Amino acid sequence: MEVLIKQIKNESSAAVIDIILPIQQIEFNVPITLNDQPDLLDIENVYYHNGGAFWGASVNEELAGTIALLKFDNDLAAIRKMFVKKDFRGKELGLAQRLLETLVQYCKDNEIKHLYLGTVSVLQAAMRFYERNGFEQIEKSALPKSFPLMSADNVFYHLAIK
Template sequence: MFTIKELDNSYCNAITELILPIQQVEFNVPVTLESQPDLLDIETTYIRPGGNFWGAFSENVLVGTIALMHAGPIGAIRKMFVRKEHRGARPGIAGELLDTLIRYSRQQQLQALYLGTVEQLKAAQRFYEKNGFTRIAEAALPAVFPKMPVDNIFYYRTLKN
């Protein structure tokens, strides 16, 4: 059983403690906390410009995150991470996090969602494709998309009905 709620800066330590080990240890992505200053001020980076940051909690422990950066008419999905022991169709944390972000994006009248990921995150790529995202070339990204330096695979999904 899990719950999803909006996060603010009071959760920055818990967010960092969840995300960094997944990036650095589990998947060997060459990123540091210093290269991700957004993790230290999610209110300024995500919430104030019109996006949001959500967390999934199991027994009051943060086990998953997803964030939306508002970039004009589009949204950029960021920080989609779920603890290894909480992944999979059951309990469905990743799917519920993504559904929450999509609902919010539609309420904000965003036209489309974009995201970047890295080659080694194969399960994430399958997850996005299963959830209606189409892989696109980096050259097809809109100019307003806030690209992360390590990202080398990109996806798109329209939000129009």
């Protein structure tokens, strides 16, 4: 299987939505809609405008996973939209790991020193994944004031980029 990770832009919005919404709504019953996530319809303005980016992982030319970096201060950024289709999860392809490593390398190359993320407690496998990758769980009150909160998130993490 050929895996390709590359930055994606607005022309991929429909494919991105086709991955993310079913995982949120059907697989994990998170009460979130497309209206709650207007960023998915304007990837370029939301993510690239301030120095972030949005990547897609394709397997045999099918979009199978996503991760986004939302820069919200000089050297601070948030991970957003980290999703991998069920059929492509696991260590065999290592898509989540490869997506995260791509994002962290981008942070190093662009002098982003602190990564934050919010998730929901129902996503236990995601929480374990972040912890295995050195993220430390923090209280909501420990987030930077400028951190872009998502209403559904109730668990927060931080990673200092070395």
